[in-house]
Amino acid sequence: MPLLARSVQTPLHIEVRRGAVADLGAILSDGRISAGGDVAVVVGPGQGERIAELLEPTLGSADLFTTTGGSLDAANELGSKLRNRSYDAVVGIGGGKTVDVAKYAAMRRGLPMVSVATSLANDGIASPVASLVTDGIKGSYGVHIPIAVIVDLDFVESGPERHNRAGIGDVLSNISALADWELARQVRGEPVDGLAASLARAAAEALINHPGDMTDDDFVIVLAEGLISSGLAMAVCGSSRPASGGCHEIMHAIDTLFPETASHGELAGLGALFCTWLRGDERRLRQMSACLARHNLPRTPADVGLDDEQFAAAVAFAPRTRPDRYTILEHLDLGADEVRSRLGDYVDALDRDDD
Structure with missing residues (x-):
């Protein structure tokens, strides 16, 4: 019998809207990713306090980790910390460096990863690739595609x-x-x-x-979805x-x-x-x-x-x-x-x- 279809790995959940970080607990529960909020939340050095404050009401049982540098060493260090407890998933919240470190660390621990983008700098937010620095040179590492991709337009708007x-x-x-x-x-x-x-x-x-620009939510959503689609394109063919x-x-x-x-x-x-x-x-x-x-x-x-x-x-x-x-x-x-x-x-x- 000829093969009439193929299976493609994609995120279970994609959401682009305002207030997504504050609603993260509900999003994870509704998506059957983590009913109790037992997740490792990874943030960058600049916004940890703000994110922790937003997450506290719905993700009080989560552990918060801060990472910096976007390096392979940082990803391996985070992976070591994740061994200290059983988690439902790793949630990377931030820009490309933070998300990539979380992707790689989650893969090394065999955990699903949730990508929560607070900026729209590149298509790594949904791709099966982590760009990490080793010995001063940036390399690309194959990782599992995120189980969910979330873009919070409030954070995007307040970012550079x-x-x-x-x-x-x-x-x-x-x-x-x-x-x-x-x-x-x-x-x-x-x-x-x-x-x-x-x-x-x-x-x-x-x-x-x-015709829009970064002051227009409709345009920003098209940009966010374009970056996600680019990541999915890479996942579909197994290559960048x-x-x-x-x-x-x-x-x-x-x-x-x-x-x-x-x-x-x-x-x-x-x-x-x-x-x-x-x-x-x-x-x-x-x-x-x-x-x-x-x-x-x-x-x-x-x-x-x-x-x-x-x-x-x-x-x-x-x-x-x-x-x-x-x-x-x-x-x-x-x-x-x-x-x-x-x-x-x-x-x-x-x-x-x-x-």
């Missing part, structure tokens, strides 16, 4: 606007990542998972055509392929060569725009450039404080960050000198579109 806007660049980069995936199919015969591609594409298309191509290779290269230049989402958006220009896709270039400009996100190396020499070095180095991945960067095989010579044309193309 720049961090939240950065998520726009990460979702937008799906367009370039999918083009790279199709290129790999054409050149190397790499299989493309249609369902994963559809989820990633729908997220980007919904965002690129939305639908949301990570040459765009993320450039991002990882800049992180390696010039640390703390800009955030994940800001660099992913910039990398996606440059890769789209290299691809010669003028229609997409105009669309993506207009979206990034509308949301005050970087479009040129100068926007993130890099000169042409530095950006060219990063682009030339980028393929080394994902040796197994075929993108427009591997296809063109540009050296630093050639990238540098093309940067003027790239900036000119953006200026023409702005006029």
Whole structure:
């Protein structure tokens, strides 16, 4: 009998709304994740007191852990602490670093993990990947997909606007990542998972055509759901392929060569725009450039404080960050000198579109 369907791991519960952290006890109980609130709550260093105050009425039996740094060491340290008691689940509340530490620690202990995002900086909130720093280098570690994904719009609104806007660049980069995936199919015969591609594409298309901004709840919900869909796309195909191509290779290269230049989402958006220009896709270039400009996100190396020499070095180095991945960067095989010579044309193309 032919296989007519496939099973896909997804979160049991997804919720994007205001007041979600205060209602966390009810959400966990209603979702049959933890009826009694016996969970380990992991927070970052900046908001522990506020979160503890909100959780006390409904999650009084929870243990609160604070983590910092977003490193593999921090995740392993948290995993050791989780051995001291039996928990129903690990609940990571915060930004990407906190959620990733909680993901990895939960996996090591064999516990389900609940991702509660208080910022929208990248698509890690729902992905089966934890980005953790080891010996100064950020690496990606496969983990279980969260059993629930919750976004509290109150926390998002009160957080740094720049961090939240950065998520726009990460979702937008799906367009370039999918083009790279199709290129790999054409050149190397790499299989493309249609369902994963559809989820990633729908997220980007919904965002690129939305007229709102971060002051508009409707837009913020589209952004949050786009980040979640990107994470689900990765879970569907068991790879970051639908949301990570040459765009993320450039991002990882800049992180390696010039640390703390800009955030994940800001660099992913910039990398996606440059890769789209290299691809010669003028229609997409105009669309993506207009979206990034509308949301005050970087479009040129100068926007993130890099000169042409530095950006060219990063682009030339980028393929080394994902040796197994075929993108427009591997296809063109540009050296630093050639990238540098093309940067003027790239900036000119953006200026023409702005006029």
